[in-house]
Amino acid sequence: MSTSLSLVLQHPAIWRGDQYAKVAVESVPTGFAELDAQLPGGGWPRAALTELLTNQQGIGELRLLAPALAHLSGEEKWLVLVAPPYLPYAPGFESLGMNLSRLVIVRTRSSGESLWAAERCLRSGTCAAVIAWPGPGSERSLRRLQLAAEEGKSLGVIFGPTRNAANASPAPLRIQLSAARGKLEVQILKRRGGGWAPPLALESSSVLRPALRYRRIRHGLA
Amino acid sequence: MLWACLRLPDFSLQLRLRGAESSGSVVVTTAGNRPQVLSCNSQARSHGIRPGMAASAAIALAPDLVEHVRNPAAEEPALRSIAAWAGQFTSVVCLVPPDAVLLEIAGSLRLFGGLRLLLLQIDAGLIELGYTAALAVAPTPTGACLLARAGTGVRITDPAQLPAALAPLPLVLLDQPEETVRTLSVIGVHTIGECLALPRDGLARRFGQQLLDELDRALGRLPDAREPYLHPARYASKLALPAPVQEAEPLLFVAKRLLLELAGFLRMKQKGVTRLKLTLHHEDRKPTVVMLGFAVPCRDADRMVRLLRERLANVELPDRVEAIAIDSEETRPLGSRNLSLFPEDRLPEEQRWLIIDHLRARLGADAVHGIISHPDHRPEQAWRACEPGTGREGYCSSVRRPLWLLEAPRRLHSSAGEPLLDGPLTLEAGPERIEGGWWDEGDVTRDYFIATDAAGRRFWIYRERGEAAWFLQGVFA
Numbered sequence: 001m002s003t004s005l006s007l008v009l010q011h012p013a014i015w016r017g018d019q020y021a022k023v024a025v026e027s028v029p030t031g032f033a034e035l036d037a038q039l040p041g042g043g044w045p046r047a048a049l050t051e052l053l054t055n056q057q058g059i060g061e062l063r064l065l066a067p068a069l070a071h072l073s074g075e076e077k078w079l080v081l082v083a084p085p086y087l088p089y090a091p092g093f094e095s096l097g098m099n100l101s102r103l104v105i106v107r108t109r110s111s112g113e114s115l116w117a118a119e120r121c122l123r124s125g126t127c128a129a130v131i132a133w134p135g136p137g138s139e140r141s142l143r144r145l146q147l148a149a150e151e152g153k154s155l156g157v158i159f160g161p162t163r164n165a166a167n168a169s170p171a172p173l174r175i176q177l178s179a180a181r182g183k184l185e186v187q188i189l190k191r192r193g194g195g196w197a198p199p200l201a202l203e204s205s206s207v208l209r210p211a212l213r214y215r216r217i218r219h220g221l222a
Numbered sequence: 223m224l225w226a227c228l229r230l231p232d233f234s235l236q237l238r239l240r241g242a243e244s245s246g247s248v249v250v251t252t253a254g255n256r257p258q259v260l261s262c263n264s265q266a267r268s269h270g271i272r273p274g275m276a277a278s279a280a281i282a283l284a285p286d287l288v289e290h291v292r293n294p295a296a297e298e299p300a301l302r303s304i305a306a307w308a309g310q311f312t313s314v315v316c317l318v319p320p321d322a323v324l325l326e327i328a329g330s331l332r333l334f335g336g337l338r339l340l341l342l343q344i345d346a347g348l349i350e351l352g353y354t355a356a357l358a359v360a361p362t363p364t365g366a367c368l369l370a371r372a373g374t375g376v377r378i379t380d381p382a383q384l385p386a387a388l389a390p391l392p393l394v395l396l397d398q399p400e401e402t403v404r405t406l407s408v409i410g411v412h413t414i415g416e417c418l419a420l421p422r423d424g425l426a427r428r429f430g431q432q433l434l435d436e437l438d439r440a441l442g443r444l445p446d447a448r449e450p451y452l453h454p455a456r457y458a459s460k461l462a463l464p465a466p467v468q469e470a471e472p473l474l475f476v477a478k479r480l481l482l483e484l485a486g487f488l489r490m491k492q493k494g495v496t497r498l499k500l501t502l503h504h505e506d507r508k509p510t511v512v513m514l515g516f517a518v519p520c521r522d523a524d525r526m527v528r529l530l531r532e533r534l535a536n537v538e539l540p541d542r543v544e545a546i547a548i549d550s551e552e553t554r555p556l557g558s559r560n561l562s563l564f565p566e567d568r569l570p571e572e573q574r575w576l577i578i579d580h581l582r583a584r585l586g587a588d589a590v591h592g593i594i595s596h597p598d599h600r601p602e603q604a605w606r607a608c609e610p611g612t613g614r615e616g617y618c619s620s621v622r623r624p625l626w627l628l629e630a631p632r633r634l635h636s637s638a639g640e641p642l643l644d645g646p647l648t649l650e651a652g653p654e655r656i657e658g659g660w661w662d663e664g665d666v667t668r669d670y671f672i673a674t675d676a677a678g679r680r681f682w683i684y685r686e687r688g689e690a691a692w693f694l695q696g697v698f699a
Contacts, residue, residue, distance in 0.1 A: 056677055056678070056679055057626070057679065057697055057699055058626075058679035058680050058681060058697040058698055058699055059677075059678050059679055059680070059699075060680070060698065060699070061699055062625050062626075062699035063625070063698075063699065076574065077574070078574065078577065078578075078610070084626070085626065086626030086627060086628060086629075086696075086697060086699075087605075087626065087627040087628070087629060088593055088625065088626065088627075089593075089601070089604075089605055089623060089624055089625055089626060089627040089696060090593040090594055090595035090596075090604070090605035090606075091595045091601075091604050091605065091621075091623040092623040092624050092625040092626075092627075092696075093593070093625060094595055095621065095622070095623050096625075100592065100593060100594060100595070101592065101610075101611050101612060102611075103592055103593060103610075104578065104590060104591070104592055104610045105590070105591055105592065105593060105607075106581055106585065106589060106590050107585070107588075107589045107590075108585060108589065109585075113584075113585060116584070117581055117584075117585065120577065120580055120581065121577055121581070124576065124577040124580075125573075126573055126574045126576065126577050127577065178678075179677055179678025179679065180678065181678070182674070182678055183678075184678075
């Protein structure tokens with residue numbers, strides 16, 4: 001009886017209160033086991049939009065995506081950064097194991113252009129991932145991005161300020177990021193299949209994992 | 223040998239009509255003081271307008287009639303463009319002015335899947351270009367032309383059937399002086415068949431050798447040498463709009479007609495275009511020039527149209543456009559891979575570049591780039607913007623480098639020699655001495671530190687050797 005019950009409980013249509021429903025979504029492992037365990041599909045959802053909300057830059061918010069991006073750069077498709085807040089630094093990206101020949105940087109003059117470019121890239125079907133810092137945008141523009149990501153089967157990531165958490169969003173995954181005591185705190189606000197997820201604190205050493213250790217190197221004439 | 227003749231009846235009218243999706247009553251008239259209707263479209267015909275009428279009489283029948291004076295100077299280049307486009311079907315194309323093109327197709331039948339399929343492709347292609355053609359096939363060029371002029375659409379592949387097919391055609395179709403045709407009709411000879419029944423020596427004595435020669439060429443009894451059309455090195459074409467427009471969609475419609483011609487030309491040349499110049503001519507102002515660039519050589523008209531739509535959305539037209547010209551400024555060789563069975567069966571490489579071209583068309587070429595690291599120790603010199611796709615495979619370096627770099631190092635406040643950024647910064651790692659640039663007068667000697675603030679943000683800061691000021695250069699995002 002109990003074996004048949006557990007079999008029944010494995011059925012994807014059955015949801016238990018303490019779980020998020022298992023949803024069959026194609027995804028890319030984040031590279032962080034604790035986080036993968038909390039995400040439906042076990043990683044960043046492909047063909048969908050993910051919102052990363054944070055007010056702080058420099059807490060490892062981009063390195064959180066690095067293992068997935070490095071993995072995706074092994075494919076033939078582009079990885080696009082739309083309107084990044086600073087200059088993407090080639091040695092930094094290389095040190096994450098990323099194939100730079102896949103990386104495309106798109107600079108824009110307005111929030112409208114950023115949203116347009118992100119939508120275009122997501123929809124094109126030739127971009128494995130599109131990471132955008134579009135600035136203020138309406139729920140409608142996010143919906144367009146979500147549809148474009150579905151259509152182009154592209155991993156879309158939108159960075160925005162924490163106050164956006166109060167707004168409704170069509171993105172199936174929303175995560176709030178903050179720094180706490182040297183760790184990157186990851187709070188899942190919304191995920192497919194629902195359910196409350198406990199906040200995770202990723203060790204900054206694991207967030208900074210690709211750069212394993214700091215070694216003092218003397219350059220030049222010194 | 224097998225020849226296909228593409229004849230464009232009422233060529234001058236067709237040239238006017240292909241520039242717009244739909245039109246009302248249109249006639250083409252002769253020039254001069256008392257213009258006469260040369261040809262009219264079906265709408266005009268439904269008002270009772272017929273070729274040969276005085277233009278004034280035609281206007282009386284249809285008040286909203288649009289009149290165009292025939293422009294023979296525009297017809298020849300247009301015919302050449304058709305010949306250039308037709309080069310994709312065969313290597314031998316001949317012009318038959320004023321309104322026809324001959325293709326030698328015996329060698330193309332196999333490639334295009336037989337006569338029927340080849341003619342279907344030619345016909346469908348011409349319709350896309352905005353033309354309606356009478357197509358005829360015969361073993362001799364003159365025969366094909368005569369059949370196409372008769373508009374019968376006959377396909378004769380067997381020389382033995384040619385005399386029977388030509389026999390009922392009226393003599394007016396021949397390239398003979400009007401006088402000859404009239405005299406023959408007076409004696410009761412109206413068709414080619416009747417003419418051929420007359421004794422040859424008498425015919426030659428009465429009307430000269432040229433009549434006999436033309437008939438003999440048509441039947442394949444005399445050699446019929448045609449001068450092949452020499453394809454130009456690059457494609458340039460211009461199309462006048464029937465009525466000036468400023469909206470993007472009608473412009474794109476016209477541009478597509480020209481781009482399809484260009485695509486045919488490129489297929490013939492086995493090339494793709496990398497730089498395309500589009501000139502929009504206005505009535506009184508300087509023309510607007512729109513340049514389209516392609517990262518990967520392109521010969522797909524739809525792709526060009528999509529890119530052009532993007533560009534036109536950003537171009538401010540000073541006035542309405544009355545003619546569009548297209549010039550393939552730069553082309554590069556390309557295999558014949560676009561001719562695949564399924565349109566989606568394209569090389570991903572070409573598809574991959576589509577998005578780059580799209581973004582550049584709207585945002586500008588410089589706004590879309592890749593990055594590559596540069597062998598220099600100075601951080602601001604250690605990277606370069608590059609063409610997307612030219613960067614390298616990454617290597618896991620053990621040196622910690624930030625993902626973000628500031629456009630220019632930002633000077634930080636400090637208190638008692640300690641750096642401040644919205645509060646004190648804690649030095650987490652360092653110093654890392656970076657020296658270099660003595661060779662190009664950008665000499666730096668800096669000690670780099672990784673610093674964290676109270677909120678947990680991580681920065682890359684430095685201090686010049688022997689100086690107290692701190693600078694922020696990177697962010698460990």
